[in-house]
Amino acid sequence: MNSQEVMDSYDKHVLHTYGRQPIVVDHGHGVKVYDLDGNEYLDFFAGIAVNNVGQTNDKVVEAIKEQAEKVIHCSNIYYNEPCAKLANTLAEVSDFSKVFFSNSGAEANEAAIKLARKYTGKGEIITALKSFHGRTMLTVTATGQEQFSKPFKPLPPGFKHVPYNDIKAMEDAISDDTCAIMLEVLQGEGGINVADKKYMKDVEKLCHDNNILLIIDEVQTGIGRCGTLFAYENFDIKPDIISLAKGLGGGVPIGATLATEEVSKGFVPGDHGSTFGGNPLAAAAANATLSVIKEENLLDNCKEMGEYLKEQLNTLKDKYDFVSDVRGLGLLVGVELTMEGGDVVDKMREKGVLINCTAGNVLRLAPALIIEKEDIDTMVEKLDQVFAEL
Secondary structure, eight states: HHHHHHHHHHHHSSSSSSSOSSSEEEEEEEEEEETTTOEEEEESSSHHHHHOBBBBEEEEEHHHHHHHHHOOOOOTSSSOOHHHHHHHHHHHHHHEEEEEESSSSHHHHHHHHHHHHHHHOEEEEEEBTTTTOOOOOHHHHHOOOOOHHGGGGOOOSSSEEEEEHHHHHHHHHOTTTTTEEEEEEEEEETTTTOOOOHHHHHHHHHHHHOOEEEEETTTTTTTTTTSSGGGGGGGGGOEEEEOOOOGTTTTTTOOOOOEHHHHHHTTTTTOOOOSSSSOHHHHHHHHHHHHHHHHHHHHHEEEHHHHHHHHHHHHHHOOOEEEEEEEEETTTEEEEEOOOHHHHHHHHTTEEEEEEEEEEOOOOOOOEEEETHHHHHHHHHHHHHHHHOO
């Protein structure tokens, strides 16, 4: 099929739930992807912060090949070694001793919500305005952006939304039925909004004082994206539950809900499940991904390149008055504009660079953690050219 045939097939047979960019990705490696027409793109979006170790990382590909030749799926009725190894590793590198495996971020958040309600026996969960927790009926209701949930009413009960970084609003929202507070330490879909460190510490104290669980949604921010393996580590807090997904599998779908030993007691056999969760193929990919991050010191590279990226972007902020802010953690960075950002995304694609716009006017940059200064310089140069044309 040529590019037009692929796009026509999507238009004819695939539900229209995405505003897709007009390129057909054919292959990629590292921080580059190529379309069916042979055009090269510098990828500063990484599949929505998924390809943290780059496109088709050699070690991840090899792990997938080796596992695929053994067994791809066996169900959770049986044990499998890659899943056991992954559970061991996550326990070793985190503050949690138990994990439930699923297939996506929404599923990881569903499990977190169910576990919090089951463990506490209460039903209410407080989340933040501008948050994003998934597309299932439960997680879209947890999401603090009405445009995602309003079309699907009636919605499941049990959620409150309060302003982000507002501890008074959070405190006022707590009731006798509150079982958990669920937050992102950096709101990705909400506009790359970073939590105040004091706010997160105050939320943690509120939880402790009121016997409420603290859930941190790390679907987009986890697995090294923000310069530490888990973004909450930047805030000196210890949640009771976290959710992971995007970057964990090196591109292979996988979700994970991590919980403390005590909170994990809320689930007993039969309470929750997933046919594909923790399958050997996804677990093998995740094991390889975590190994690459450690062996290649990608957390250090993320911190260094993240600071360099913001420094370079701030030169554009000083140059153009329509750039109102540059913010983020590690290699999840937002450039806030005083105008809609969709045209900038299109013009950057035409110049061979893939970026994204979220919240209407915030350019979202989330390159692979292997990104180098040369790549950042190229992207900023192209962005400068686009800004100069506006």
